[in-house]
Amino acid sequence: MTEPRPKIPIAPVLSRASFGAPSGNAGSAGRRPASVLDAGQVRKVTSGRVAIALALREMGARAGDEVLVPAYHSPSMVPPVLWCGAEPVFYRIAADASVDLADVAARIGPATRAIMVTHYFGFPQDMAAIRALCDAHGLQLLEDCAHAFFGEHGGRPLGSWGDYAIASSMKFFPTYEGGCLVSSRCRLDGVVLHSAGPGFEAKAALAALENSFAYGRLPLLRAALGPLLRLKDLAWRALKSRRTTATSGAAAAPAPDASALAPASSDSGFDFEPRWVDKRSSWFSRAVMRLASTRRIAGLRRRHYLALEQAARALPGCRPLFASLPEGVVPWQCPLVFDDPETVFERLHAAGVPLVRFAQLRWPGVDATTCANSAMLARRVLALPCHQALREDELAWMAAQLRAALQPKAEAA
Structure with a gap:
C-alpha cells in the first residue's frame, strides 16, 4: 500500500517551530545567532x-x-x-x-x-x-x-x-x-516609510495564517477561525461579483485584485512595483520577527540541513554544493548538485517534493557565454527546504524520496 504523500511547505509557515526554547545545533554553544x-x-x-x-x-x-x-x-x-x-x-x-x-x-x-x-x-x-x-x-x-x-x-x-x-x-x-x-556605514534618515494601509495589514496577517492552515499547522486555531475565514471568502466573492456586473448599460467596474494589496514576492519575478518603495513591512510580520526565537530557528535549520546533507552524501550522482556547514552559517535551503539533474527533478517533482532551482530563470541574455558556472549551477543544483517548520516525518520522507530518485531499482526491491 502506497503511503500518503505529505504536503510540505517550501518556506516556513506559522507553527510552534519558530517560537519557544532553542532546539538543535545553533552553533557556538547555542548563543543567539x-x-x-x-x-x-x-x-x-x-x-x-x-x-x-x-x-x-x-x-x-x-x-x-x-x-x-x-x-x-x-x-x-x-x-x-x-x-x-x-x-x-x-x-x-x-x-x-x-x-x-x-x-x-x-x-x-x-x-x-x-x-x-x-x-x-x-x-x-x-x-x-x-x-x-x-x-x-x-x-x-x-x-x-x-x-x-x-x-x-x-x-x-x-x-x-x-x-x-x-x-x-x-x-x-x-x-x-x-x-x-x-x-553599518551610512545613516538611513532619508528612508522614511509609511503604512500601506488597512487592506495590506489585513492581507499580510490572513495570508500567513491561511498558508499555515493549508499545510496542516495550527489545527486548533484553524478550527477556531474557520467561520471567520469562510465569511471573509464570501464577502470577497460578493465584492467581486458586484464590481464585475455592469449596471444600466455602463461599462463594468474592474474586479478587485487581491494581489494589489501586497507586493509581488516571487524569487523568479521580473517585475518591480515602485509604489511599494516607501512602504514598511506589516505590523503582523514585524511582530512575528520580534516574538520568534532566533536561536530556535537557527538550530532547527542547521539540524535539518545536516540531516539532508547526510542523506545526500550516501547516494550516487549527488553531492552537497558546499563541502561542510561552517559554524555560524544558518542555511536558507539545502543545495545539492546532481549528475543527472533533469531525471532527478522529474522524479522528485512527480513525488511532490518541494524544490528550488535558483537562477534557473535569469535576466535575458545572461547565459553560458556570460558565465559557464552560473549556467551549470542553475541546471545542476536542486535545493531542498531545511526551514524550521519542517517536521521530522517530512524530513525523513524527503530523504526517502531522494534515495528513490537516485536508486529507483534498489528502492523498488
Whole structure:
C-alpha cells in the first residue's frame, strides 16, 4: 500500500517551530545567532527587491551608472537597478558559487558605481577580499543577504561588510511579506516609510495564517477561525461579483485584485512595483520577527540541513554544493548538485517534493557565454527546504524520496 504523500511547505509557515526554547545545533554553544539586524541601522520593508531599490537610491545610482550584478542571480535583483536608471553588468562566479574577483576587477570601469554580492543559500562570500576590492576602486558594496538573514563572517554579522545590505525576512520567518534594508556605514534618515494601509495589514496577517492552515499547522486555531475565514471568502466573492456586473448599460467596474494589496514576492519575478518603495513591512510580520526565537530557528535549520546533507552524501550522482556547514552559517535551503539533474527533478517533482532551482530563470541574455558556472549551477543544483517548520516525518520522507530518485531499482526491491 502506497503511503500518503505529505504536503510540505517550501518556506516556513506559522507553527510552534519558530517560537519557544532553542532546539538543535545553533552553533557556538547555542548563543543567539548574529543577524543582519545586528549589522547597523535597519528599515523593515515589504521585500528584498524593494530593499535593493532603496539601497541603490541611497547610493545615488542614476542614468549612466553601471552596477555589477552576479551572473548567478534571481531575476528580481535586476529591475531595481533599471528603476534607478542604471545598467546591470553581469560578472562571473566560480563553480563553488564564490565571486570571481578577477572577473569583477576586469569589469570595473569609469561608470561603475556599485557591486552586488550574494551569500548563496546562506553561505558567506569572502567579504574581506571583496571589501578591499571595492575600497581600492572607490566603489560602493551592496551585500545581498536575501539567503542569509542569519550568519557571520570574520567575526562580524553578515550585512555589516557592505555600505548597504538587504535581506528577505520572509525566507526565514513565517510571514507573507518582509525585507530589510541595513547599513553599518551610512545613516538611513532619508528612508522614511509609511503604512500601506488597512487592506495590506489585513492581507499580510490572513495570508500567513491561511498558508499555515493549508499545510496542516495550527489545527486548533484553524478550527477556531474557520467561520471567520469562510465569511471573509464570501464577502470577497460578493465584492467581486458586484464590481464585475455592469449596471444600466455602463461599462463594468474592474474586479478587485487581491494581489494589489501586497507586493509581488516571487524569487523568479521580473517585475518591480515602485509604489511599494516607501512602504514598511506589516505590523503582523514585524511582530512575528520580534516574538520568534532566533536561536530556535537557527538550530532547527542547521539540524535539518545536516540531516539532508547526510542523506545526500550516501547516494550516487549527488553531492552537497558546499563541502561542510561552517559554524555560524544558518542555511536558507539545502543545495545539492546532481549528475543527472533533469531525471532527478522529474522524479522528485512527480513525488511532490518541494524544490528550488535558483537562477534557473535569469535576466535575458545572461547565459553560458556570460558565465559557464552560473549556467551549470542553475541546471545542476536542486535545493531542498531545511526551514524550521519542517517536521521530522517530512524530513525523513524527503530523504526517502531522494534515495528513490537516485536508486529507483534498489528502492523498488
